[in-house]
Amino acid sequence: MNPNPMALVRILFGTLLLVPTSWGALEVGSLRARDSADATASTCNGRAEYCDRSYSNVTFVGSHDSAFVGELPQQNQNIDIKAQLDMGVRFLQAQTHHSILDDKVLELCHTSCFLEDAGRLESFLSTVKDWLDSNANEVVTLLLTNGDSVDITEFGDTFSSSGITDYAFVPSSNPDTLAIDKWPTIGELILSGKRLVVFLDYGADVKKVDYILDEFAYYFETAYDVTDSSFSSCAIDRPSGASASGRMYIVNHFLDVDIFGVKIPDRKHAGETNAATGDGSIGAQASLCEGLYDRAPNAILLDFVDKGDAINAQNDLNGF
Numbered sequence: 001m002n003p004n005p006m007a008l009v010r011i012l013f014g015t016l017l018l019v020p021t022s023w024g025a026l027e028v029g030s031l032r033a034r035d036s037a038d039a040t041a042s043t044c045n046g047r048a049e050y051c052d053r054s055y056s057n058v059t060f061v062g063s064h065d066s067a068f069v070g071e072l073p074q075q076n077q078n079i080d081i082k083a084q085l086d087m088g089v090r091f092l093q094a095q096t097h098h099s100i101l102d103d104k105v106l107e108l109c110h111t112s113c114f115l116e117d118a119g120r121l122e123s124f125l126s127t128v129k130d131w132l133d134s135n136a137n138e139v140v141t142l143l144l145t146n147g148d149s150v151d152i153t154e155f156g157d158t159f160s161s162s163g164i165t166d167y168a169f170v171p172s173s174n175p176d177t178l179a180i181d182k183w184p185t186i187g188e189l190i191l192s193g194k195r196l197v198v199f200l201d202y203g204a205d206v207k208k209v210d211y212i213l214d215e216f217a218y219y220f221e222t223a224y225d226v227t228d229s230s231f232s233s234c235a236i237d238r239p240s241g242a243s244a245s246g247r248m249y250i251v252n253h254f255l256d257v258d259i260f261g262v263k264i265p266d267r268k269h270a271g272e273t274n275a276a277t278g279d280g281s282i283g284a285q286a287s288l289c290e291g292l293y294d295r296a297p298n299a300i301l302l303d304f305v306d307k308g309d310a311i312n313a314q315n316d317l318n319g320f
């Protein structure tokens, strides 16, 4: 028999075409099985214990000014958003302002877009969305600030164009505030696919954009821009005159140095500030606050999250 080389090629090619198709089908099947198994049991935000914990009963270490990455004095972080998420940070704070060049575009800028412009809010949201896409058992919180009093619908449009809105959690109580003891567990958020919780400091309106929640209806905060390295206060700073009861709370645990009246992040002492224990550490301020409010903080915002021992501090506060 005279082997026909073309026939051989065709057979080989056919096999190649077939194999990936059947692998693909198998993979989809087994991925589905794995997803649903994970959602009902195994781990939530990396630990089985979180699955049954109410969102409002979890302590998250957070990245303050998460998008300002670099070595300049006005930059607050050393590692980018994806790296922050990869290391275990699940609470990202970011400042928004209107772009200087296009006042229809929201950018992540530090006080002013002249000082520091870390790009579009939309691309930040896309980065978070990509990360959520590839990390199915994780819940992430965003806390945005609205320094230019931008209308809420512009935030809504930006979220929509990033494609992240399907992940966003909408409280069943809307337009009323969800009571602190009514929050779903981390496991329930994962199971429902609503793995993004979004807060805005000023200008939220859930009647217009139902998933962007009013930060100060849900939280109070301690003072920010602290220059006292012992972090000796947990007093309520915002909303002013607020009561602690019924609110979750955010501790601003990032140290500034005052250079001739300008406060900049204290990069040099980040290791001690972000230590789990010791004077002026995350653990020390958290236990001071816990003594005052009878419960651990819900979020502890940090500069330079990669320095010190943020994740161990978070574990300690959650009782691990």
Ligand SMILES: *[C@@H]1O[C@H](CO)[C@@H](O)[C@H](O)[C@H]1NC(C)=O
Binding pocket: 056, 057, 058, 059, 294, 295, 296, 297, 298
């Ligand atoms: C969660 O609940 C436990 C038990 O009541 C409490 O000790 C802890 O401080 C709470 N944590 C938060 C963040 O509410």
